[in-house]
Amino acid sequence: MNPTDPTDxxxxxxxxxxxxxxxxxxxxxxxxxxxxxxxxxxxxxxAAVNETVVPRGQWPATTLGDGDRVEVLTAVQGG
Structure with a gap:
């Protein structure tokens, strides 16, 4: 285990x-x-994190943390 690596x-x-x-x-x-x-x-x-919509341009900079609640919605076309 590497103590300086937070993913290890x-x-x-x-x-x-x-x-x-x-x-x-x-x-x-x-x-x-x-x-x-x-x-x-x-x-x-x-997408929303913890009930706050996150603009698409901020997705790459939005790191998810323990306990976060994420909603991902996809528009569906139809009639």
């Missing part, structure tokens, strides 16, 4: 809620990384 060790993951489902994700994961892992859609996607 028993707490390399954090627990978050994604659309109401509990998940363990790597410490340091960004909102952009999470959305990319969840959907291939790049248009019509919105």
């Amino acid at each position: 060790g028993p707490r390399a993951n954090v627990g978050i809620s994604v659309n109401g489902e509990r998940r363990e994700v790597p410490r340091g994961l960004t909102l952009d990384g999470l959305v990319t892992a969840l959907t291939t859609a790049r248009a019509g996607v919105a």
